[in-house]
Amino acid sequence: MAYSEDSAQILRDRLDGFQGIEERRMFGGLAFMLQGNMLCGVHRGGAMFRVGKDNHAAALKIDGVRPMAFTGRPMGGMVEAEGELLEDDARREAVLRLALDFVTGLPPK
Known part of the structure; x- marks a missing residue:
């Protein structure tokens, strides 16, 4: 499995009731879109x-958050989180x- 279904369910439950949330399988993971814009997602080993x-600097101050470097280069405005962060x-x-x-x-897109 490319991502944890338990992690995906945590985000599903939290986003339940938001208008315009859709799920899309992307890059071996699962992305949650809000009004057509990527909001967050899960992938092997964690979340994004x-x-x-x-907000990037503020996000990096949260324990367990690091810059997202999906291709080996940091992606501005995107962060990764350890899997256990979703449980906190x-x-x-x-x-x-x-x-x-x-x-x-x-x-909206």
């Missing part, structure tokens, strides 16, 4: 969050709030 460049309500909510703040400000 689209926090935007303005406070840390998961902190990074997800940063992602929601960024993505809700984008125009």
Whole structure:
């Protein structure tokens, strides 16, 4: 399996009730889209969050969050989180709030 279904379910449960959330299989993982814009997702070994460049430094201060370097190069505005971060309500909510703040400000696709 390319990603943890348990991790995906944690995000599904948290995002339940948000209008415009869709799931898309991407890059061997599962992405959660909000109004057509990527919000977060799960992949082998953890999760990713689209926090935007303005929220990037704040996200990196959360224990278990690191820059996302999917191709070996850091991707601005994207962060990765260890799998166990998703099980910690406070840390998961902190990074997800940063992602929601960024993505809700984008125009729908």
